[in-house]
Amino acid sequence: MIGPLLKGLGKTLEQMFRKPITIEYPERKREVSERFRGHPRLLRDENGRIKCVACHLCETICPSKAITVEPEGGEEMHDKHPREFIVDLARCIFCGFCQEACPKGAIMLNRKYELAQYRRDVLVYHKEKLLEE
């Protein structure tokens, strides 16, 4: 009768001195893999200009319709970029299709994964925010 009880206590003691598997989120955050697919972000080229040319391919490929691109022309003849670029993170399923479709390497998924918010609209990222990410 007492045997199994002691055995259980022993197990507890053993665990107390082991390194824990869980971490104290959100005080501590876990490192994710190099190839992790997190939030989409927009990139700039070496001159600091947005790489995206507003071709709408990411918008088209996105299976959950999370992306909206609004194009605008520039001064030069072959110049197009997004006036607005919106990713609704609440819709994004982090499939990475956009990154794969992009002919300009302008969009990629970073390693951020947090999505908990009190309000949905906070998760609608606009161009500036996507460039900061």
Next chain:
Amino acid sequence: MITVTINGKAYQAQPGMTVMEVADANGIRIPRLCYHKALSPIGACRICVVEVKPGPPRPVPACTTPVADKMEVVTESESLAHYRRELLQLLLINHPLDCPICDKGGECELQNLTRELKISDQPYQAAKLTPQYDSQSPLIERYPDRCVNCERCVRTCRGWVGAAALYFDNRGYRTAVTAGGKVMDCEFCGSCIGVCPTGAIIDKTFKYSARAWQLRKQVIVCPYCGGGCHLVLETKKGKLKRVTASFDESVNGGIICSRGRFSLDIVQHEKRLTQPLVRKDGVLTPVGWEEALDYAAERIREIRSRYGPRALAGIGSARATNESNYTFQKFCRAVLGTSHVDSTGALDHQKMLRALVHVLGRPRVAWAEGEGASHRAIREVSGFQVALGTLDDLDRADTVLVVGSDVKKETPPLVWRINQAQKRKSLRELLVVSSRHTRFRSSARWGGTCRPGSSGFVVLGILKALFETGGERLRGLGDFRREEVLRRRLDATRWDLVQDVTGLDRDGMVFLAERLLEAERPSLVVGYDLAGLQDGYDAACYVADLLLVLGKKLKVHLTAEKANTQGCSDMGVSPYWLPGYAPLDEADRFQAVWKTDVPRDPGLPLPAMLAAAAGEGPEPVHGLLILGTDLFGTTLNAGVVEKALDRVPFLMCQEAFLNRTASKAHVVFPARLAVETEGTVTSGELRVQRQKGISFPDGPLEDWKILCELSRRLGRPMEYLSASEIFSEISGLFPHYDQYALPDIPAEGFWWNRLYRTKYGSTGWRRVLDPSLKAVIPWLELPPRSEKDRPFLLLVSRSLFQSGTLSRYGLGARTLEPRGRFRLHPQDAAELKVKDGDEVRVESASGAVSGPVELDRRVPRQTVQAALHFEDLPVSRLTDGGILRPVRVTRAAADPGPK
């Protein structure tokens, strides 16, 4: 029939077809770049190479090689693929390959070909070219670095449009398409955009606003002119992004004009009316539908009970669908009980129809056994419509005579067909008589200048010449029952008078008459320079007589300025006839269907109606109902219109925009445009087409629905649930329309003057001209001449970029011609000491208008030309119901500046 083997399989072909055509007809894909089915092949790109046996040992281009009997063709092989890849890689040397940016991406033939031929690199190097970009032209942008020199744009602009605004510059490696100057100076039809396989010519209004695959495409019939072109409206999320045309349809063959392509944005214009307006304390105030309808019904009831039904009058619209116009005239006749119903067609197009009806007869069907029940065997079809030609008749014509029409501006598709027929050489003689010089006229084999307003005399002169020189050749052609009277009139009009009035000599007339007599399949194009005259009806009677004398072989083509100009008359929006041109004494037939009394007394035509609304005459009009019409944009004198609209105690308008007429109304209902209304429209060639209706803003209702609502409130309800119900009622009363149910009308529509489809079978009955000869042969009035103190003639004309006053809200029209101008010949301008852009004051007996001048060599001397489209150039202050008026032109006094 010959047999051709392609890739081992045998196919039947017609001699004269090319390998490409045979392959396309049988669904075999041969890669191509410069070939386009709407254009004659030139064999420039050689992408379409195939191997033929018997034939040269080297590959030949499929698009220019005609097939021969027992020819064996191979379209795919190792070496062919190699050739094609090499050729394409050479084309890509200077190509920017910016498909993600390029608007053409996704629908680009070059892009697709690159994938089809599996090209992933471009190994060649060559001197870099500096492309001459064109970003300054209005509405169109050109990127020569994306051009593949296929010449499609050049061929289209020359062969179809007739503008010849594009051509190749330089040779060899440096060959490039150019438009001459720095910016394009052309018709801005955008047809070159439509044919370009790449993104070298693009629609500036669409640039970077969406990608091809995001757009929803819906086909509509153009709301502007009576050409009946099919337009493809491309929308994204319910917003109109661009208008294109499809080369797969048979009406306009993929070519459209600048109004159709660039001015359709009126559908989503911010000034569209979306709420009913009722005048309260003198101000038009937005109210709900119920309130506005109740108010209108109340006012109508009040007028009817106080003054009787003839105190009410209605003006229908050449813009509205057949169903709306039919409902409108029925509303006037059956619900209100008035016979005063007309449209602005009364000022021009309807005069031609009236003359044709009077001389050649109304459309009639004679049934094989007994009268009455429909859809039995037809014995005979007769009436004026038998003499009206279709666009396809123009394709076949060997001689075309144009009199009294600036065709390109009135109905461009007629010109496109003529251009094509000339290019094919099936049309041998194009003869144009006009008072203005036009590019179209310079493409003619014979062009004659007549004095403004003399078109009727030109036709008279041709008739005179026919009788004088035609002799025996005339006999057996037509109908000579009127010969005696006609000859008397013609003999009484001496040649020196004809020459004096027209400015053309007898030899010219004899030449034209001779050409018509000699021709196998002659066509006559008549338009608004004849019909718009004060005595346009009389002049049109001579056109009808010409048709009579030349009999069945002569086809006449009437230009139509608005999309449903023809349909509006077909539907009986006229004081002279009921729907289907039925005489007023046939009212019984309509009474039986409408189940109310139908007035038989003749109603007032438009000008008299307005006079009555101004309180003149024995029967003043106290309530005026207007369907989609701006009376200030017509040749009716603006002062007269203003007086009528200001005086009339009740004015109701159904409008899409608050134009000047509607702004004087007591109640305005927001109406859907025809493109937003399900129903039918009838183009100038009597082609009845189905309009599917795409609605843009929320709020406006179909015109016929508004009228149904009103009729319910007036105690004589017209209970229609759908447009097809109305259409079948129309068909029941007008057998020529009874060929399909509305939903079954084929994409290309049907011609109501050809009862050969569906129900009626195609054989066993005759089409005859059975002239009613009701009209007397009128004396033509001398056209207005300049007077001593009014030495100029005002000639009302049209702009290529505008159509009536509706287009003034369109982006294309606003961009290309932002304001109205008086056009003067440079020499006249020099004599008046005015320069291009100076202000002049033009003064007629009824008013004066100031506006800027544009010098134009094509304007006849002593003439000032102006259009009615512009808000800032109120030309109708000068006119009096016709297109000509003597005026005085002076330099406007220097601007006194702000006081």
